[in-house]
Amino acid sequence: MSVDTQRASPPEQRDMHLPLRTQRHARSFTALILVAIASYLYINLFVFLRVPVLQGDDQVFFWTNAQRMLLGERAYLDFFQYTPPGTDLLFFAVFKLFGLHIWALNLTVLALGTALCWICFRVAGQIMERGQALLATLLYLVLIFSKPLNATHHWFSVLAVMCATLVLMHESSRPRIAGCGALLGLASFFTQTHGVAAALGLSVFLIWEQRCAKSGWRKSFAGPGLLLLSFVASLLALNAYFIATVGANRLWYEQVLYVWRYAPRVSGIANLGLPELRTWRALPLAAQQIFVYLLLPVIYLLSLLRSRFKPNDSTPNRRGALLLCLVGMFLLAEVAMRPNWLRIYSVSMPGIILLPWLVDRTARYRGPIVTLLYCGVACLALRQTWARHHQEYVVCDLPAGRAAAAPQTCEELLWITRHVKPGGFFFQAAWPGMYVPLGLRNPLFIDAVGTNEQTRPEDVDVAVRQLQEREVRYILWSKRLDLRHSGNSLAPLQTYLLNRYALVRVFSSEDELWERK
Numbered sequence: 042m043s044v045d046t047q048r049a050s051p052p053e054q055r056d057m058h059l060p061l062r063t064q065r066h067a068r069s070f071t072a073l074i075l076v077a078i079a080s081y082l083y084i085n086l087f088v089f090l091r092v093p094v095l096q097g098d099d100q101v102f103f104w105t106n107a108q109r110m111l112l113g114e115r116a117y118l119d120f121f122q123y124t125p126p127g128t129d130l131l132f133f134a135v136f137k138l139f140g141l142h143i144w145a146l147n148l149t150v151l152a153l154g155t156a157l158c159w160i161c162f163r164v165a166g167q168i169m170e171r172g173q174a175l176l177a178t179l180l181y182l183v184l185i186f187s188k189p190l191n192a193t194h195h196w197f198s199v200l201a202v203m204c205a206t207l208v209l210m211h212e213s214s215r216p217r218i219a220g221c222g223a224l225l226g227l228a229s230f231f232t233q234t235h236g237v238a239a240a241l242g243l244s245v246f247l248i249w250e251q252r253c254a255k256s257g258w259r260k261s262f263a264g265p266g267l268l269l270l271s272f273v274a275s276l277l278a279l280n281a282y283f284i285a286t287v288g289a290n291r292l293w294y295e296q297v298l299y300v301w302r303y304a305p306r307v308s309g310i311a312n313l314g315l316p317e318l319r320t321w322r323a324l325p326l327a328a329q330q331i332f333v334y335l336l337l338p339v340i341y342l343l344s345l346l347r348s349r350f351k352p353n354d355s356t357p358n359r360r361g362a363l364l365l366c367l368v369g370m371f372l373l374a375e376v377a378m379r380p381n382w383l384r385i386y387s388v389s390m391p392g393i394i395l396l397p398w399l400v401d402r403t404a405r406y407r408g409p410i411v412t413l414l415y416c417g418v419a420c421l422a423l424r425q426t427w428a429r430h431h432q433e434y435v436v437c438d439l440p441a442g443r444a445a446a447a448p449q450t451c452e453e454l455l456w457i458t459r460h461v462k463p464g465g466f467f468f469q470a471a472w473p474g475m476y477v478p479l480g481l482r483n484p485l486f487i488d489a490v491g492t493n494e495q496t497r498p499e500d501v502d503v504a505v506r507q508l509q510e511r512e513v514r515y516i517l518w519s520k521r522l523d524l525r526h527s528g529n530s531l532a533p534l535q536t537y538l539l540n541r542y543a544l545v546r547v548f549s550s551e552d553e554l555w556e557r558k
Contacts, residue, residue: 045179066172071162076174079180080153080160081422085190085429086147086444092436093147094429095446097474099193099383100128102479104146107132110139112482117287121487123295123304127231127282128194141477142191150192157196157390158182160203165394166362167210168291176414181393184421185335185386195387198232201225202239203390206368210361213247218352222268226275233296235388242371246364269436291399291426292485303495304379330382331347337385341370344395347402362398365391365497424515440480449550454478456546456554458517466511470534471519484511490531498530505537516542518553 087093106129116122116129132149139145161181165174186196194234208217221243229236231400244265251261252444269528283292348362369391376384400410436447437455440463444456454475461467463480472489475481485504490496508516516538542555 042234044098053524059175069158070171073468074162074178075155075159078178081182082151082154082187082190082555084426085187086151086428088434090302092443092445093144093449094265094434095143095444095478096146096150098189098191099475100146100191101472101477103192103194103313104127105473105483107136108141108477109483111136115286117291117295119284120483121295121488123299124194125230125233125280127227127279128197132192132198141440141480142442143356143439143478144442146192146477150190151436152487153192153200154182154186154190156395157186157200157203159487160200160207161390164203164207164210164361164365164390167207168358168365168394169398173411174395176411176418178396179418180414181390183418183425184329185389185393187385187422188329189383190282191276191386193383195233195235195384198228198235199387199390201228201231202235202368202372204518205239205243206364206391209243209246209364210421213250216269218264219248222271223275225272226279229272229305230279233300235372236272236276238371238375239368240268242367242369243364244268245371246367249363249367260323301428303497305434322527332511333389334385337369337373337389338398340368340392340395341373341400345370347399349439358398361394364425365395369395371468411433439478441478447549451514453550453552457481457517461515466513467515468508468513469517471517471522475517484513490522490534492529492531494530496530501530501534505533508537509541512557514557516555518555521551522550 046419051351086096095162106122108114110116110129114120116126122129132146135145135149138194139148145214158181162174162178165177169177201224205228208221208224209548211217222240224241225236227236227240247264247268248261251264262333280292344362345364348359348366349510369388370390372388373385376388397411397414400407400414403410433448435442435448435451436445437451439454439458448550456478457467457475461479464483465481467475467479467481470482472488476483485498485507487496490501490504518538524536538555541558543558544553545556546554548554
């Protein structure tokens with residue numbers, strides 16, 4: 042009898058019936074994997090054994106928001122935010138527990154990566170043996186999470202989505218469906234759309250499952266109805282404080298209307314983050330990303346064909362694979378509306394898990410493909426670690442602790458440290474990456490400004506007024522913000538800068554430091 046037609050329990054469930062000693066070995070094996078994953082992440086987040094690398098990317102917005110909350114400011118009222126407050130609150134808790142330290146931020150990334158790999162291993166273990174589950178986990182760690190290596194909101198949301206998927210892996214009982222909906226509400230507390238997309242995928246699965254069991258339409262829609270009810274209740278409970286203090290209309294505008302109207306849409310292939318192929322060294326990175334982009338739709342199509350079950354077919358690995366496939370497809374369709382490489386990577390876990398599951402069903406080529414995947418993971422892991430430790434770092438002592446950063450970054454940080462005391466107002470116009478490392482305060486309602494329509498003209502007017510009222514001494518200006526056409530909404534801000542400030546320094550990065558006259 043083939044694996045696909047056996048009516049056996051999932052591998053993880055079968056472990057429960059093994060002797061106690063064997064169960065201990067299984068738990069020890071899982072613990073050993075997690076320790077190895079955490080060690081790999083530590084090596085990539087810290088250099089010279091214990092010096093944290095100063096991180097960047099989207100997570101800096103949430104660091105800054107959490108810092109502002111520590112100072113008593115309120116999200117949506119005292120500072121602008123168009124994503125749900127979950128990630129802000131998480132970093133707020135980190136700062137409350139450990140203080141504003143760069144090492145605490147890096148340990149948060151480490152803990153997040155370890156948690157994502159744990160849920161990847163657990164979910165994979167429901168539909169395949171432990172060896173294939175380990176391969177899926179290592180693929181996810183090295184191929185996906187280690188590329189951006191940050192703690193932006195997408196990852197926390199997907200972690201909650203995969204926990205919800207794990208809850209439904211064994212059966213679709215009412216308590217499990219309700220718990221699944223609550224976890225999806227948590228997912229939407231980090232990213233508005235991920236929880237909604239996953240809820241649609243799981244609802245389709247529940248309806249399909251009931252229709253295959255020849256249930257009536259009423260019973261077929263009872264599961265999705267309970268899921269939706271639990272999802273809405275969870276989301277409302279998590280947002281209750283903000284609804285009471287900010288108002289539902291304000292939340293609706295910033296989290297829904299603003300995102301729909303002004304969030305950046307597709308702007309060419311650059312949105313996919315492919316590097317310029319000027320040298321052969323950029324080829325492996327480009328090949329890695331193209332592989333992921335092409336892999337996901339192919340994996341979901343093949344998995345959908347292989348995992349379809351017939352009436353009364355309770356084969357666990359097929360059921361779990363179909364569940365994963367539908368969740369992954371809906372998540373991918375959601376980010377495809379406004380794609381960029383980080384969004385695609387962040388929702389790719391279901392497809393990465395299904396890859397070894399499909400390979401396991403190609404009996405003729407299974408061995409060579411598995412060996413090739415393991416070798417590819419090992420080579421990529423070595424290359425990533427070597428590249429991160431052979432970058433040019435400068436270790437600098439900052440108000441938030443010692444950190445390793447690029448020379449250009451350190452030049453700016455150290456100069457500003459000598460001229461602005463922690464706790465003082467300072468405006469970094471193009472990117473809010475310096476506030477937490479230097480312990481400085483953003484004087485404006487908005488976090489940064491840009492030349493696209495995300496920066497609204499009314500926000501620019503408020504920014505000029507706040508700079509004037511708070512008598513901000515220094516502004517760090519970026520060349521890419523200079524006016525490019527007459528319709529640029531930053532014209533009032535740049536006019537104010539030229540009239541009230543004097544250029545005092547141009548850094549090697551071409552960033553300009555302006556001092557109030």
